[in-house]
Amino acid sequence: MARRSEHTQDEIKQMVLQAAERIVIEQGLDSLSARAIALDIGYTVGSIYKVFDNMADLILHLKTRTLDDIALTLQQALVVDDSPQCCLVALSKAYLTYAKHNFNRWQMLFNQRQTAALVTPDWYKLQTAQLFKLIEGQLKRHTPMASDEQAHRAAQALWGGVNGICYSAVLEDVSDTERTVGLLVESFMRGWMLEER
Amino acid sequence: MARRSEHTQDEIKQMVLQAAERIVIEQGLDSLSARAIALDIGYTVGSIYKVFDNMADLILHLKTRTLDDIALTLQQALVVDDSPQCCLVALSKAYLTYAKHNFNRWQMLFNQRQTAALVTPDWYKLQTAQLFKLIEGQLKRHTPMASDEQAHRAAQALWGGVNGICYSAVLEDVSDTERTVGLLVESFMRGWMLEER
DNA sequence: ACCTGAACACCGTTCAAGT
DNA sequence: ACCTGAACACCGTTCAAGT
Numbered sequence: 001m002a003r004r005s006e007h008t009q010d011e012i013k014q015m016v017l018q019a020a021e022r023i024v025i026e027q028g029l030d031s032l033s034a035r036a037i038a039l040d041i042g043y044t045v046g047s048i049y050k051v052f053d054n055m056a057d058l059i060l061h062l063k064t065r066t067l068d069d070i071a072l073t074l075q076q077a078l079v080v081d082d083s084p085q086c087c088l089v090a091l092s093k094a095y096l097t098y099a100k101h102n103f104n105r106w107q108m109l110f111n112q113r114q115t116a117a118l119v120t121p122d123w124y125k126l127q128t129a130q131l132f133k134l135i136e137g138q139l140k141r142h143t144p145m146a147s148d149e150q151a152h153r154a155a156q157a158l159w160g161g162v163n164g165i166c167y168s169a170v171l172e173d174v175s176d177t178e179r180t181v182g183l184l185v186e187s188f189m190r191g192w193m194l195e196e197r
Numbered sequence: 198m199a200r201r202s203e204h205t206q207d208e209i210k211q212m213v214l215q216a217a218e219r220i221v222i223e224q225g226l227d228s229l230s231a232r233a234i235a236l237d238i239g240y241t242v243g244s245i246y247k248v249f250d251n252m253a254d255l256i257l258h259l260k261t262r263t264l265d266d267i268a269l270t271l272q273q274a275l276v277v278d279d280s281p282q283c284c285l286v287a288l289s290k291a292y293l294t295y296a297k298h299n300f301n302r303w304q305m306l307f308n309q310r311q312t313a314a315l316v317t318p319d320w321y322k323l324q325t326a327q328l329f330k331l332i333e334g335q336l337k338r339h340t341p342m343a344s345d346e347q348a349h350r351a352a353q354a355l356w357g358g359v360n361g362i363c364y365s366a367v368l369e370d371v372s373d374t375e376r377t378v379g380l381l382v383e384s385f386m387r388g389w390m391l392e393e394r
Numbered sequence: 395a396c397c398t399g400a401a402c403a404c405c406g407t408t409c410a411a412g413t
Numbered sequence: 414a415c416c417t418g419a420a421c422a423c424c425g426t427t428c429a430a431g432t
Contacts, residue, residue, distance in 0.1 A: 153377055176350075183354045186392075195384065
C-alpha cells in the first residue's frame, strides 16, 4: 500500500494536533484515541507514531496549547490602569470563566492519564511557571517591598487556591463560584498585606 | 465450570475492594483493571460485575473509602484546646501530609477516569460536604457572628484553596509546600476576619 | 444459583512488507 | 522514504453454558 506523500511530517504533526484537540473539546480526553485521530486525518495509526513518541507525548503537546490559550485569555483580562487587587480578581474570574467554557480542555491539564509515567519536560514546567509570573507581577505591584521569594510564595498560594476552587466548583457543580473566588482573592490580599514583613 | 460458593456476595465485594485498593496504592489507578483484581482474589472478571455495576462504580467506592480515611486523619489532627486558626493550619498540614504519604489514593479522588459519565450519587456528595463541615466548624468558632452562608462560602474558598495548593505541589513537585499552605491559611484568616460584615 | 470461559468491541504500540 | 495493515498484548463488559 502506502501512497505518495501528500503532506510533510510537520504538516501531519499539525493535523494530528488539531484533530486531537477537536476530539478532546467535543468528547473529552477519555474519548481520545490514536485510532480516532487517524480516522479523522485520513492516515493510519502508524503515522501518528512517526510524529509523536506516544499518546502521552501527544497529550503533553495538547496541554501546552491549552496553557498558551489560557495565558492569552488572562493577558486580555488585564486592564493596565486597574489596581493590582482588581487585576487579581479579574484574572481569577477570567480563569474561572475559561474553565467553565472550555471544560474538557481545561480538565485535561489535571488529568494524569498515562502522563504520570512521563517525566515532565522543562519547557512544560517553564510554561506553567509563566502563568504564575503573571500573578507574581501583580503582587509585586501591590506590595513593592515584598521580596522575590515572598511574591513567589504568595503567587503559589493564591493561584493554587484559585485553581483549587475552580476544580471543586467544576467537579461538584457548586454554584456561585465567582463570589467564592472573589472572597478568596480579596481576603488573601487583605491578610497578606498586613503580614509583618 | 463454576464451583461451590466459598464466599457470600458480600464477602466477594469486600475482597474486590481490598484487592483494588491495594493495586491503586501500590501501582496507581492507571494500573487498576478488572482482570488484575480478579487474578488477585482468585475469581474471574464476571464475578466483579455481580457485585459492582462497572469499574466506575467500583472506583467510586474506592474513593469513598479514601474520603473516610482522610476524615479520620483530619479528626485526629485536631487538638481541642487550640485556637481555630491553629486548628485550621493543623488540618491543612495534616491534609497535605496525607496527600504526600498516600499519593496514589489521594490522586484517585481527582481522577475522572470514566467516572465522568456517572452521575455523582448523593451519598458521595454528602461525604465530601462533611469534610467541608470540619472547616466550617472552625470558621464559626473563630467568627461566631458569621452567618451559615458566610462560613460555608469561606470554607469553600479556604479548603478549595488548600486542595489546589496540594495539587500543584504534588503535580509539579514544588518544595516547601507546608509554608505555602500556612501562608494561604494565615493570610486568608487575617483578611476574612477584617471583612466588613 | 453461582461462576466460568469465551467472546465482542475496543485500546496503545510495533514493524514487516508493500509502493 | 513513506505509509499501511496486521499483529501483539492489553482493556471493559456481557452472557451462554457448565456445575
